[in-house]
Amino acid sequence: MTELDSLPGIRAAYDAVAVRYAQQFTDTLRDRPVERALLAAFAESVRAGGGGEVADLGCGPGHITAHLRESGLRAFGVDASPAMVELARRANPGVRFEVGSMAALDLADGVLGGVLSRASLIHVPPPGLPAVLAEFARVLAPGGRLLIGCLATDDPAVPTQPYDHSVATAYRLSPDHLAGLLRGIGVHEVARVLCEPKPTDKRQFKELLLLAAKEPVH
Known part of the structure; x- marks a missing residue:
């Protein structure tokens, strides 16, 4: 599929803040027990489905990729920002990180046991969302797992905000x-989980964690 028109701007924006971002967000799971539990369920379901590699799409500085590997998954990271990928490689020597786009993954059909998109799908403009999700489905093996983390709309009837x-x-x-x-x-x-914002959160939005599976071949 073709690249998203918005990708160059997103790449440049994250390149510009990569070091500060990595310093600020590398310990984000510490006070998120629900998300840790969903990541554990994701890892267990990938293993139960036969394993396979897992792609952390929009991996940033690689801290969640590292968490997935600690849980026993053969995880690697992909990010549009070369600066983020460089930081991820430095922090996690021996782990595979690639510069790439969620909209056009350099992967064959059906090769992954799992896909994680944590706070990365949020940057896809609404018209491009179906195509990016189709790309996720393309690279997943039958029975493969997908875990998406994003912020939820206030009104479920409103598709995007x-x-x-x-x-x-x-x-x-x-x-x-x-x-x-x-x-x-x-x-x-x-499964889906909606997490209420904490009083100290800058944005008072609910967070969505949605676990899904690609239908097996019958």
Whole structure:
């Protein structure tokens, strides 16, 4: 598929803040027990489905990729920002990190046991969302798992809502809209969790964690 028109701007924005971002967000799971639990469930379901490599798409400085590897997965990272990928490689020697786009992955069909998209799908403009999700489904093996983390819209009936992101234009997503798009490409929802914001959070938005699986071949 073709690249997203927004990609060059997103890449440049994250390149510019890569060092500061890595310093600020490398310990984000410490106070997120629910997300840690969903990541553990994701890892367990990937292993139960036969394993296979797992792609952390939009991996940033690689801290979540490293967490997945600690949980026993053969995880590697992909990010549009060369600066982020360089930081990830320095912090995690021996782990594979690649510069690439979620919209056009340099992977063959059906080769992955799992895909993680944590706070990366938020930068996809709404018209490009179906195609990016289709790319996720393309690289997943039958039965492969997908875990998406993003911010949720206030009204489930509203498909997407832009919000003020400190780095690049971003969108909140309706859980039902996202699950419906996935169903249309043969990826069915397994579980969803909506986390309430903490009083100290800058943005008072709910966070969505959605676990899904690609339909097996019958």
